[in-house]
Amino acid sequence: MTEPLSIRIEKSFAAITPERWSRLAGTSRSGHGIYNPFLSHAYLSAMEESGSAIAKTGWLGHHTLLEDASGTLLGAIPGYLKSHSQGEYVFDHGWADAFERAGGQYYPKIQCSIPFTPATGPRLLVSEGQDEASVRATLAAGLQQVTRQLGVSSAHVTFLPEEELPFFEEAGYLHRTDQQFHFINAGYADHDAFLETLASRKRKALKKERRTAVENGITIDWLTGSDLTEDIWDQFFAFYMDTGSRKWGRPYLTRGFYSLIGERMADDILLVMAKRTGRYIAGAINFIGGDALYGRHWGSIEDHPFLHFEVCYHQAIDFALAKGLKRVEAGAQGEHKLARGYLPVTTHSVHFIAHPGLRRAVADHLERERRDVEHVGEYLEAHSPFRKGERQQQGPSRDEGEDCQ
Numbered sequence: 001m002t003e004p005l006s007i008r009i010e011k012s013f014a015a016i017t018p019e020r021w022s023r024l025a026g027t028s029r030s031g032h033g034i035y036n037p038f039l040s041h042a043y044l045s046a047m048e049e050s051g052s053a054i055a056k057t058g059w060l061g062h063h064t065l066l067e068d069a070s071g072t073l074l075g076a077i078p079g080y081l082k083s084h085s086q087g088e089y090v091f092d093h094g095w096a097d098a099f100e101r102a103g104g105q106y107y108p109k110i111q112c113s114i115p116f117t118p119a120t121g122p123r124l125l126v127s128e129g130q131d132e133a134s135v136r137a138t139l140a141a142g143l144q145q146v147t148r149q150l151g152v153s154s155a156h157v158t159f160l161p162e163e164e165l166p167f168f169e170e171a172g173y174l175h176r177t178d179q180q181f182h183f184i185n186a187g188y189a190d191h192d193a194f195l196e197t198l199a200s201r202k203r204k205a206l207k208k209e210r211r212t213a214v215e216n217g218i219t220i221d222w223l224t225g226s227d228l229t230e231d232i233w234d235q236f237f238a239f240y241m242d243t244g245s246r247k248w249g250r251p252y253l254t255r256g257f258y259s260l261i262g263e264r265m266a267d268d269i270l271l272v273m274a275k276r277t278g279r280y281i282a283g284a285i286n287f288i289g290g291d292a293l294y295g296r297h298w299g300s301i302e303d304h305p306f307l308h309f310e311v312c313y314h315q316a317i318d319f320a321l322a323k324g325l326k327r328v329e330a331g332a333q334g335e336h337k338l339a340r341g342y343l344p345v346t347t348h349s350v351h352f353i354a355h356p357g358l359r360r361a362v363a364d365h366l367e368r369e370r371r372d373v374e375h376v377g378e379y380l381e382a383h384s385p386f387r388k389g390e391r392q393q394q395g396p397s398r399d400e401g402e403d404c405q
Contacts, residue, residue, distance in 0.1 A: 184326070292328065
């Protein structure tokens with residue numbers, strides 16, 4: 001790149017038009033790159049307009065835009081200036097506590113991620129027709145420069161794909177790993193074909209689990225597109241509030257968020273809803289990407305054995321197989337997913353720490369943590385439910401994976 005370029009921070013997503021944003025890879029079904037629904041203008045603008053991710057909730061928009069002299073958008077990093085570490089799923093509370101006990105000020109910090117969404121996806125977004133490597137390198141270095149200019153403690157880029165790591169590491173960011181559990185579609189004809197790859201005892205257990213989940217007259221519906229009426233959203237939001245209040249204390253998303261995504265991206269949404277005695281009693285929300293189904297959160301107003309597993313995990317596999325999707329990403333954590341055919345996959349984040357002392361301490365911690373994550377992953381893979389020899393047929397290993405709670 002020889003022409004003058006500039007890094008600009010946009011604090012309001014409303015100031016970025018859908019047409020301009022859709023030129024970036026992965027942000028539109030009709031654009032270039034594999035579509036990621038969480039990077040779409042519809043999803044990110046709904047977070048802001050609904051009051052879910054705004055300054056009042058500790059998420060002040062801080063989107064990094066790379067432009068040429070004429071104002072053409074060449075690349076971007078979605079991000080926020082954060083006053084806390086909630087809703088991120090990559091935990092740095094210990095870093096913040098240690099720094100502040102030593103007299104430092106950890107917050108605000110820059111958080112480059114999708115709010116409340118632990119799903120891997122591009123973070124160094126490049127417009128069509130641009131030199132991908134050059135734009136990525138410029139964005140990674142530019143984010144570090146912005147961090148220093150603002151005088152904040154750090155910048156954190158979470159749930160990025162492994163292919164973006166070299167650009168951040170070259171710019172001096174620290175690498176962190178963690179694990180999720182993903183279902184990998186190895187071309188199964190249906191759920192029964194998938195079950196045939198499991199050890200006999202595991203297969204029988206899952207068949208019994210699925211039968212038990214829908215006892216007591218429970219039926220399961222898939223709702224998408226025009227099925228997503230305001231009445232349906234009211235019912236699902238009641239599940240979300242009931243379960244989320246018990247799980248987190250204060251659910252992150254507002255009722256308005258669901259109306260906005262239902263209006264703007266209904267065809268990218270799958271609600272798996274469980275019904276008993278004529279009314280819905282539980283549901284899980286999933287987002288449909290170009291090659292993956294992303295399970296986000298679930299809720300219920302009645303307790304039934306194994307219903308959570310059926311609605312969140314088994315039904316997601318059924319849908320992915322029916323639609324030919326390559327994988328199901330079932331959210332953060334949850335080793336219980338392993339028994340249901342979801343395999344450990346390494347996730348990645350990078351962190352620029354401005355203070356040399358804090359940086360050294362974090363770097364030492366992350367080196368040990370990466371070894372621990374690797375060892376845990378090896379153990380979990382050795383205890384997968386697949387028959388011996390079947391694991392090699394399931395797709396990418398933990399380190400190669402692209403990446404409902």
